[in-house]
Every structure is written in structure tokens, then in C-alpha cells.
Amino acid sequence: MTKSKDYNEGKRDKMERSKSVMMTNKKKNQKRLGGKGLSLEVFANAKSKDNNYNPAIIKKKREFYKNAKYVKKYKQTLKQQSEPQHRPFVNRTISEEGDVTNLSKGIENKNKRNTKLSLEGLYANKRQEQEKARLEKEALFQAKKEARERTEGQRKEIRERMYKKTKSGQPVMKYRMEHLLQSIEGSQS
Numbered sequence: 001m002t003k004s005k006d007y008n009e010g011k012r013d014k015m016e017r018s019k020s021v022m023m024t025n026k027k028k029n030q031k032r033l034g035g036k037g038l039s040l041e042v043f044a045n046a047k048s049k050d051n052n053y054n055p056a057i058i059k060k061k062r063e064f065y066k067n068a069k070y071v072k073k074y075k076q077t078l079k080q081q082s083e084p085q086h087r088p089f090v091n092r093t094i095s096e097e098g099d100v101t102n103l104s105k106g107i108e109n110k111n112k113r114n115t116k117l118s119l120e121g122l123y124a125n126k127r128q129e130q131e132k133a134r135l136e137k138e139a140l141f142q143a144k145k146e147a148r149e150r151t152e153g154q155r156k157e158i159r160e161r162m163y164k165k166t167k168s169g170q171p172v173m174k175y176r177m178e179h180l181l182q183s184i185e186g187s188q189s
Contacts, residue, residue, distance in 0.1 A: 038046070161175035 158179065162179060164172045164175060166172060
């Protein structure tokens with residue numbers, strides 16, 4: 001009787017240990033998967049929500065607004081840098097009638113005209129240089145294309161001659177021998 005008791009107790013201990021291992025594995029799986037499964041109510045609500053819900057789109061929108069904010073800040077700093085920090089000295093004269101006139105206004109207009117003309121000249125020069133560079137690049141591309149076409153034509157012609165066959169399907173050896181002779185002469189010179 002004692003043997004059967006010991007045997008049953010051993011079996012019970014073994015079952016309890018396997019249950020505890022199963023429980024720990026179950027807990028680990030739940031933790032790995034993010035907790036227990038959804039309840040039926042939560043699952044039904046999740047399915048009945050708006051189909052337009054897309055986390056990826058929401059993330060893109062958030063990123064877009066964030067980038068827009070950075071661009072706005074950048075433009076503001078550029079604007080601040082381009083504005084003069086202090087007002088230039090203005091020549092003023094008081095006429096006999098007591099009116100204040102601006103002498104530097106005429107000078108500013110001349111400077112604006114001159115800078116406008118110089119900028120137009122610079123722009124025209126830059127455009128001419130770009131046009132020249134484009135034409136040169138185009139000519140170079142055309143020359144390379146023509147050379148490539150010539151070599152391809154020569155290769156095609158050689159290939160056609162090399163693979164020529166007689167009526168019975170035998171290769172024509174005349175062209176193959178010529179090719180071998182040319183390659184030998186080329187290697188000697």
C-alpha cells in the first residue's frame with residue numbers, strides 16, 4: 001500500500017509542477033502578446049468604429065504639420081537675417097518753410113535701379129553659361145551615342161558573318177578564318 005501511495009503522490013507532484021510550468025508559459029505568452037485578449041464588447045466596438053481610421057495616415061499628418069512648423073521657423077529666421085538690423089542714416093534738410101526733406105531718397109532709387117540692372121546682367125550671364133554648358137554636354141552625349149552605334153553596327157556585322165551557315169546548316173568557315181587572321185595580326189602589331 002505504501003508503494004501505491006508514494007506513486008500517487010509522485011504523480012500528483014509531477015502534475016502540479018507541469019501545471020505551474022504551463023501557467024508561467026501562459027503568463028509569458030500573454031505578456032509577449034500585450035496582455036489578455038480583447039473582451040467581446042471591446043472587440044465589437046473596435047470593429048464598428050469608422051473605417052477611415054488609419055494610424056499610418058495620422059502619423060503622416062502629424063509629421064507634415066511638424067515639418068511645416070520647422071519650415072515656418074526657418075523662413076522667419078531668413079527674413080530676420082535679410083532685414084537690416086539698424087536704420088541707415090538719412091540725410092534730412094529743413095527748408096525755409098519748415099518742411100523736412102529726404103536727400104537720400106533719390107540716391108536710394110538710383111541704387112535700386114543700378115542693382116536691378118546689375119542683377120539682370122548677372123542673371124543673363126549665368127543663363128548664357130548654363131546654355132553653353134548644356135550645349136557642350138549635349139554635343140558630347142551625341143558624339144558618344146554615334147560612336148556607340150558605329151561599334152554596335154560593326155559588331156553586328158561581324159556576328160552575322162561569323163554565324164553564317166550553308167544550305168545544309170554547316171558554318172561558313174571563310175569568315176571565321178578571316179576573323180582569326182585579323183585577331184592574330186592585331187595581337188602582333
